[in-house]
Amino acid sequence: MTTSIEQYNNNQTPEEQMICWQLAEIISQNLPEAESKIWHAHPVWFIEGNPIVGYSKLKNGIRLLFWSGITFEEEALQPGTGKFKDASITYTNVQQINVSDLNRWLQKSICIQWDYKNIVKRKGVLERLK
Template sequence: MTSVAEYIEALPDHQRALGEQLEQLLTAGLPAAAARLWHSHPVWMVGKQPIAGFKAFPQYITLLLWQGQRIKDESKLLSPSGSAEMAVLKLSSLDELDSELLASWLSQLARL
């Protein structure tokens, strides 16, 4: 697998629509970032700095926001992850994805 499109195409049927929607929202919400596979999953980066991405697991897709702990999340849906400023959101279906909320988060990340 060498591209984000190939990663999404290889997702199981129950995750593909979610992967496609995340790709569209991340690309639109982070216009200065370039999408690429990094550590085998899609990540949007500015230069060598990862901003956001996602990784598929058998039962869910995890949205990854590298500086997610620095943004305002009134929804309280983001969970801190790791020792840095990473925050994540586990999504089991497309119905769980709030496009407007994600756009707000991405807008905040783009300004950091």
């Protein structure tokens, strides 16, 4: 995990910090080869330049977003509102994080990926990588 992600986590309220640190730890354990950085103002993990998972502060909590999450077919993940394949879940306290679910979603994020890295080159068209 990068210093910039540590700073992001530390800039949250105490409850949000606990959520962020828990998410960062679990994500890093499951995606040890992934590159992590602050991207569009929040922590994101990438595999081969493709965004996989990230979290961000919203008014109502910390949202964990999987870029290809709608394809995971997981009830707890809510689909995004656009034409993309993202899905997310929002946490308001650290006890809401189901580690078993999160581990499963992260494993799916390795196996199920849409090519966000080249979306601009393809003029908004997503292609499945895995």
